[in-house]
């Protein structure tokens with residue numbers, strides 16, 4: 001099945017510190033971006049001749065732009081507290097996948113060119129010249145970080161390796177050495193409107209098809225509107241929701257919830273993507289441009305609210321950054337937070353009786369939930385800290401007969417990345433994705449065996465795609481992954497609570 | 500005035516200058532550099548006061564470290580709290596005894612500071628040991644990490660020696676430092692252990708602004724810890740990003 005060794009799952013999730021096996025992942029790197037993917041984004045087509053000076057120059061720019069980078073490159077005491085917290089290290093045993101070691105790849109160059117100690121003492125303080133070899137190492141290991149921020153939770157200074165990885169990727173893009181997967185996708189967003197390159201007419205067809213399917217299945221006229229001016233809500237959802245499994249069940253769930261709540265909504269063909277891969281490549285400019293597509297769509301359609309579908313990194317950009325990039329939102333209805341998560345929307349309706357759910361529709365299912373890293377550690381839902389954990393669980397519990405959580409060290413803000421986040425959801429990194437999923441697979445296996453769990457709900461397009469692909473490597477069924485709103489879609493009682 | 504006194508007097512003036520200017524410059528650079536995006540590690544407090552309290556907990560009880568690694572937390576706590584008490588005890592060298600009520604407090608802290616030296620040295624030894632014993636920590640250790648621990652051990656051990664083994668002329672030491680502060684130099688007792696102790700301290704002061712000791716100011720500027728979770732309520736914009744609003748076509 002695979003030309004690499006699939007990790008053996010241990011029975012003690014999250015308690016086992018692996019042996020170091022230097023270099024086990026040194027061979028694995030994503031395809032390099034071609035000029036077609038780079039030039040439209042304003043990056044050099046390919047590695048420039050004076051890349052060394054350019055890279056150091058860009059590092060200097062970023063140091064002046066990002067306090068996080070400056071403080072984090074200085075503050076690490078090499079305590080190793082983060083070392084055994086990264087799923088890629090736990091799954092690959094490669095010591096360069098320890099967060100601190102990953103940071104050191106960049107820090108060593110920072111020391112050499114930007115600090116007194118590095119200039120005075122060199123290798124004594126871990127400073128090294130920027131060479132071709134170092135660049136290759138950056139390319140390899142900064143594309144083995146899913147920017148999940150688990151390391152940041154456990155660092156005594158909150159050092160966030162995601163910030164370092166983003167900076168490193170930005171530097172590489174600026175010398176023409178970016179990764180194909182992300183840059184190609186961003187090019188598509190600008191050209192077509194979404195990551196998957198689904199043009200407007202095709203999107204319309206898909207939505208019409210869904211409308212028919214739901215009508216056939218339920219007898220109800222649940223609409224899937226596109227580009228409808230004057231709709232109350234603009235739904236921005238990851239484009240995988242339009243056709244991938246199990247994502248599309250989630251989209252059907254959102255549509256049923258809007259239908260039942262009597263709230264008019266629309267998607268936009270221009271901003272038909274919640275994902276913002278600008279974050280993965282650490283580009284403020286790209287995140288800005290992609291975010292402002294949503295602002296433009298909201299203005300043109302004259303909506304009053306913006307609601308985001310289930311997607312982890314999209315929700316991070318939406319919750320934490322959208323106001324910065326595309327606000328202020330003074331043209332939207334001030335009674336609602338901007339943006340809102342579909343789970344917040346649905347949960348409010350469940351609580352105030354706006355929709356009714358029948359757990360029997362999901363009978364026989366025992367659910368657990370995977371907290372997506374970007375939802376758990378980089379955003380919030382609801383009004384209280386930690387709402388990002390309780391809101392999805394409340395919605396799931398309302399939909400299914402039985403729910404259990406996985407090992408406490410693998411949920412909430414200690415959750416493990418699915419293994420495919422951070423712009424790594426590409427086939428050229430399959431080995432990394434399978435190995436990086438190991439800690440989550442261990443925790444999942446435990447609740448399957450001990451508590452009879454049959455399904456794991458996910459609230460992120462990347463998690464859903466990653467798990468359906470990776471579960472079979474570990475002998476589990478790919479269809480045990482469900483969208484949270486797929487459960488809602490099954491359980492919702494259409495037409496019963498209108499009074 | 501002896502050569503030794505002159506050398507140490509100059510050394511401490513230079514070390515103080517390097518420490519204050521160096522750390523000051525670093526702090527200024529941290530303060531000047533904006534954090535353009537809201538990146539608190541969630542769940543985070545909703546208010547600025549809450550975020551300040553979170554930083555306070557990191558500084559005082561090492562909250563994140565406690566969640567991560569109980570042994571490391573213990574060693575780090577032994578060292579840092581030991582050092583804190585020892586430092587408080589050292590205030591007696593820099594404060595005149597008629598300076599009340601501070602002096603009474605300094606007298607009160609003396610016995611604690613005295614024995615805290617053991618906690619400090621034990622903590623340092625444990626921290627040093629794990630750098631060699633734990634493979635993953637050995638991998639990330641650079642020579643400077645070991646040297647830093649040795650330097651601190653040098654300070655701790657010589658200091659404890661002077662308290663518990665061969666007493667030094669503490670009155671002479673005090674008059675030396677009071678003299679430095681009032682620019683009326685007084686002789687420094689030429690006790691070899693004292694000289695090693697003070698030389699290590701001066702080196703530590705001088706490497707502070709160019710070493711990982713920058714974690715001390717760093718924690719206060721860490722955006723993942725000091726930011727409040729309020730991005731939907733308040734628009735957060737870095738000065739360098741303001742102009743981009745004008746580039747929008749709508």
Ligand code: SF4
Nearest residue numbers: 086145146148149151
């Ligand atoms: S952000 Fe996540 S993937 Fe990256 S180093 Fe930290 S724990 Fe590992």
Ligand code: SF4
Nearest residue numbers: 076077079080082155
């Ligand atoms: S936990 Fe923080 S300070 Fe410790 S090694 Fe990791 S990044 Fe450095």
